[in-house]
Amino acid sequence: MPHPIRGVLLPEAQRRTLDELTADLDLREGDRRSNYSAFWTMLTLSAVIASTGILRDSTATVIGAMIIAPLSTPIMGTALSLAKRERSRSLLFVIGGMVLVIAIGLLFSRVVISGTQLLDNPQVAGRTSPSILDMVAALATGLAGAIALARRDVAAVLPGVAIAISLVPPLAVVGICLGAGEQSLAFGALLLFLSNLLALVLAGTAVYAVLGYAQEATDRREVSRRRTYLVLTGLILVVSVPLAANTAATYALTYWASEAEEVTQDWASEVPGAQVTGSEYNGLELTITVESPTELPPTDLLLEELDARVPDVLGVTLHTLTGQSQRIRLPDAERDG
Numbered sequence: 001m002p003h004p005i006r007g008v009l010l011p012e013a014q015r016r017t018l019d020e021l022t023a024d025l026d027l028r029e030g031d032r033r034s035n036y037s038a039f040w041t042m043l044t045l046s047a048v049i050a051s052t053g054i055l056r057d058s059t060a061t062v063i064g065a066m067i068i069a070p071l072s073t074p075i076m077g078t079a080l081s082l083a084k085r086e087r088s089r090s091l092l093f094v095i096g097g098m099v100l101v102i103a104i105g106l107l108f109s110r111v112v113i114s115g116t117q118l119l120d121n122p123q124v125a126g127r128t129s130p131s132i133l134d135m136v137a138a139l140a141t142g143l144a145g146a147i148a149l150a151r152r153d154v155a156a157v158l159p160g161v162a163i164a165i166s167l168v169p170p171l172a173v174v175g176i177c178l179g180a181g182e183q184s185l186a187f188g189a190l191l192l193f194l195s196n197l198l199a200l201v202l203a204g205t206a207v208y209a210v211l212g213y214a215q216e217a218t219d220r221r222e223v224s225r226r227r228t229y230l231v232l233t234g235l236i237l238v239v240s241v242p243l244a245a246n247t248a249a250t251y252a253l254t255y256w257a258s259e260a261e262e263v264t265q266d267w268a269s270e271v272p273g274a275q276v277t278g279s280e281y282n283g284l285e286l287t288i289t290v291e292s293p294t295e296l297p298p299t300d301l302l303l304e305e306l307d308a309r310v311p312d313v314l315g316v317t318l319h320t321l322t323g324q325s326q327r328i329r330l331p332d333a334e335r336d337g
Contacts, residue, residue: 010211014151018084018213021150025077028089042070043097043168047104050172054105054123055112062123062169067159069168071097075197076149079142079204083213094197101168105175118182127166127173128188130195131247135240138196141165142203150211165196188246195243198236257286259309260316264288267302271295287317296320 027035046069053061074097077090118124145161148154170193177186261279268274274292290296299318306316 009147009207010150014153015211016150016152021080021208021213024149025073025080026089027074027077027093039070039073039093039097040100042068043100044104046070046168047101047172048108050101050168051105051108051176054121054169054172054176055108057121057123059123063163065168065172066166067162069162071101071167072145072162072165072200075167075200076145076204079146079201080208080213082201082205083208098171098193101171102175102178105172106179107175108172109176109179118177118180118185123169124173124176124185124189127170127192128177128185129246129250130188130192130243131250132240132243133247134192135195135199135243138165138199139203142200143207145200146204146207150207150213165200166192167196170196191242191246195240202233202236253286253314256310256314260286260288260306260314263305263309264290264302264318267305268292268296270297285315285317287319289319292320 023029027039029035046065049068050062050065053059053065071094074090074093078088078094081088081090119128141161141164145158145165148158148161170189173189174186174193177183177189257279261276265276268276268290271292271294274290274294274296277289277291279286279288302318310316
């Protein structure tokens with residue numbers, strides 16, 4: 001008797017056979033030369049499009065790169081292999097694809113970037129500080145993609161799945177940041193890709209197991225399946241820890257920035273017409289912009305209030321309307337140095 005969940009997710013009339021699914025997701029099945037040619041050609045073009053879109057801050061161009069990127073094929077192929085409890089033949093394509101996209105991003109950064117602030121580019125900034133929510137979105141996307149691949153009637157949603165999951169753009173950002181000498185930003189983008197990769201594999205493996213493809217494959221010992229899932233879960237946890245830490249740090253910085261804005265507004269209010277017009281943080285450096293018609297009060301008073309309400313780990317720079325900037329506090333790391 002079919003499992004009730006399986007019947008809802010995959011009606012028998014719409015079920016693709018295991019052979020059909022394997023042929024679509026395993027690049028070594030069928031005409032290998034054609035499969036390899038299509039994969040590497042489209043991945044190279046996708047990396048070029050993503051790199052140019054990121055450097056030009058063009059969302060439409062980056063979306064185009066997502067749609068044509070074939071990297072999800074070997075990733076879901078890896079998920080299917082795990083569900084079948086056999087060695088994945090797709091993982092080498094994932095690793096090779098990662099290296100290729102990063103190399104293309106690195107090449108573009110060497111040619112194009114000259115003295116620019118990468119975090120001023122939203123396409124870069126949005127992919128270098130991943131949070132636990134990114135993994136949740138990737139898990140949901142992986143579930144949607146795996147179900148769509150297993151059904152005959154919902155293939156039309158696959159372009160939407162390709163847009164929803166970020167694979168090639170983060171790798172391009174890794175290369176661009178490495179080329180610009182920004183290793184910490186490159187690590188953040190790589191963490192985003194790895195979290196998406198593992199979430200896709202985990203979601204795909206679970207879906208294919210629930211849909212019965214594991215039972216159709218060659219039977220293996222139960223301990224082998226347990227070991228596979230334990231390793232996969234361990235990898236997810238390894239990536240989740242820095243994601244959770246980054247999420248907590250982002251919330252903390254947002255709260256401290258709000259506190260610093262409030263303190264600065266109280267300080268500036270001694271001058272009629274003076275007000276805080278904005279704040280932004282780059283790492284552990286917060287810049288607060290104040291608009292004032294006349295000279296502002298001494299910064300000693302402001303610094304005293306900041307020390308009382310904002311941790312010392314955050315450096316603060318005061319920027320006035322006239323364009324003058326005054327760094328009134330250093331982060332702990334620079335102060336100790």
